[in-house]
Amino acid sequence: MEILERIEAQIAANRLPLFAVTVAAVPCPDTPVILTLHWHGFVRERLLAVDEAEVVSYTPLPSSALQVNDRWTDILDLDRAAMEAGWELGAWDVARAEQPSCSGPGAASSEAIDCLKAFNALPHSIHGQRTVVSDTPDVDDLLDVAGRRGYLTWLFRPVHGGIWAEVADDATLLPGGTRNPPCPHTPIRPSFTKASRTVYRFGLAASERAFASLA
Numbered sequence: 141m142e143i144l145e146r147i148e149a150q151i152a153a154n155r156l157p158l159f160a161v162t163v164a165a166v167p168c169p170d171t172p173v174i175l176t177l178h179w180h181g182f183v184r185e186r187l188l189a190v191d192e193a194e195v196v197s198y199t200p201l202p203s204s205a206l207q208v209n210d211r212w213t214d215i216l217d218l219d220r221a222a223m224e225a226g227w228e229l230g231a232w233d234v235a236r237a238e239q240p241s242c243s244g245p246g247a248a249s250s251e252a253i254d255c256l257k258a259f260n261a262l263p264h265s266i267h268g269q270r271t272v273v274s275d276t277p278d279v280d281d282l283l284d285v286a287g288r289r290g291y292l293t294w295l296f297r298p299v300h301g302g303i304w305a306e307v308a309d310d311a312t313l314l315p316g317g318t319r320n321p322p323c324p325h326t327p328i329r330p331s332f333t334k335a336s337r338t339v340y341r342f343g344l345a346a347s348e349r350a351f352a353s354l355a
Contacts, residue, residue: 160295163294223325229301234295239258240290
């Protein structure tokens with residue numbers, strides 16, 4: 141599962157800073173995975189289509205949603221891929237969320253909306269501009285499975301290629317906001333019994349390292 145490679149390719153192609161990265165998947169082997177890159181920046185809306193025209197509003201740059209079709213057999217394959225991407229890109233942590241079926245009896249409408257958000261399938265825009273640019277041809281099928289079987293998401297905020305480099309207080313980072321592979325953390329198998337959240341913490345504040353050296 142080449143999540144890291146796809147993120148790096150998008151950073152190189154767009155030359156924009158990342159705010160966060162999310163991954164969404166259903167718990168069924170060999171199904172596509174939706175990778176979304178949330179960019180930091182604004183589109184300048186002008187009165188006229190010339191550089192000298194007055195800027196009348198700023199619209200956030202749309203996120204990029206990509207479908208990853210790499211084969212996988214175990215949900216921990218995705219866990220490791222997300223952790224490795226977050227680790228090498230210098231994220232403080234990777235947060236995994238498990239969500240149950242959202243289409244069964246008694247499920248709240250908010251759960252269905254959260255599912256649409258996770259797979260970036262909400263049909264909305266801001267000032268006529270799309271909030272997500274998607275290349276996800278199988279997203280409707282994934283939503284159908286997620287509604288019946290539940291789904292998982294992973295979230296992390298890269299330092300390398302992101303907006304966090306100037307404020308990162310992390311003694312584990314190399315120059316440039318990266319870490320050397322492999323990720324040393326062991327994934328924890330999801331329970332798939334209820335909504336839950338697992339946070340894999342990678343970062344270590346400089347003050348924490350100094351305290352540990354004195355202990």
